[in-house]
Amino acid sequence: MNKNTKKVSKRVSTGIFNLDSIIGKGFKLNSINLVAGGAGSAKTIFAIQFLIEGIIKNKEPGIYITFEEKKEKLYDDMLSFGWDLAKLEKEEKFVFLEYTPEQVKKVLVEGGGTVESLINKIKAKRLVIDSITSFALLYSDELERKEASLALMDLINTWECTALLTSQDESKDGNTISAALEFEVDSIILLYYIRIKGNRVRAIEILKMRGTKHLERTFSFEISNKGLVVHPNKKVIF
Numbered sequence: 001m002n003k004n005t006k007k008v009s010k011r012v013s014t015g016i017f018n019l020d021s022i023i024g025k026g027f028k029l030n031s032i033n034l035v036a037g038g039a040g041s042a043k044t045i046f047a048i049q050f051l052i053e054g055i056i057k058n059k060e061p062g063i064y065i066t067f068e069e070k071k072e073k074l075y076d077d078m079l080s081f082g083w084d085l086a087k088l089e090k091e092e093k094f095v096f097l098e099y100t101p102e103q104v105k106k107v108l109v110e111g112g113g114t115v116e117s118l119i120n121k122i123k124a125k126r127l128v129i130d131s132i133t134s135f136a137l138l139y140s141d142e143l144e145r146k147e148a149s150l151a152l153m154d155l156i157n158t159w160e161c162t163a164l165l166t167s168q169d170e171s172k173d174g175n176t177i178s179a180a181l182e183f184e185v186d187s188i189i190l191l192y193y194i195r196i197k198g199n200r201v202r203a204i205e206i207l208k209m210r211g212t213k214h215l216e217r218t219f220s221f222e223i224s225n226k227g228l229v230v231h232p233n234k235k236v237i238f
């Protein structure tokens with residue numbers, strides 16, 4: 001059995017309520033997944049919920065690499081969902097790593113570095129990069145950007161973690177996932193926070209899920225006090 005066949009058989013729970021059943025029991029083990037959406041579309045909550053699922057339910061430590069989010073604020077915000085990141089960090093089940101895009105560029109040149117040693121230290125099985133947008137902005141040349149994106153993906157693959165990358169996408173139809181499309185990811189999930197008749201509505205769409213028959217609809221979701229909850233029977237039309 002080659003590595004790819006093995007990947008197909010195992011699934012990793014996303015932790016988002018009611019999402020796994022829509023996407024064939026979760027993300028593929030050790031796959032790279034993209035969650036794209038505009039400002040405030042709940043990308044960060046999605047990403048942390050994915051890590052929490054691994055840590056709490058599956059004994060899979062997680063690493064969160066960010067260019068944008070501030071540690072104190074994030075820890076504070078996530079407490080409202082009952083997720084105590086400071087405690088998990090002390091227990092060496094969670095690592096928060098604030099990186100500049102330049103530092104990631106350096107990692108690509110030098111190989112794994114700090115990230116790799118942290119992954120090994122806590123035996124991380126889940127990895128988040130929130131978001132890849134500013135990393136992609138480092139490269140103005142299209143070809144160079146594509147090469148850097150592929151290099152980052154190759155590097156992530158060597159870490160044997162299930163990865164989730166977030167991407168800032170302001171478009172309404174998901175057709176301009178600017179930076180993201182250069183990343184040949186295994187799945188793309190779009191988060192919307194759109195105005196319908198004067199009200200803002202949250203919706204989630206599975207744009208792509210390699211090797212999986214997924215439902216081609218846009219679903220409503222809400223941010224509950226326990227995290228994101230998808231409503232599979234509530235269709236959103238916009």
Ligand SMILES: Nc1ncnc2c1ncn2[C@@H]1O[C@H](COP(=O)(O)OP(=O)(O)OP(=O)(O)O)[C@@H](O)[C@H]1O
Nearest residue numbers: 037038039040041042043044045046080081223224
């Ligand atoms: N405890 C909560 N209960 C309900 N809604 C919340 C809660 N915390 C945050 N939100 C909503 O989630 C939004 C932010 O979510 P999040 O930070 O995950 O978005 P994001 O897509 O990462 O945004 P950005 O692009 O700015 O990083 C807030 O604007 C708010 O509307």
Ligand SMILES: [Mg+2]
Nearest residue numbers: 043044069130
């Ligand atoms: Mg965010």
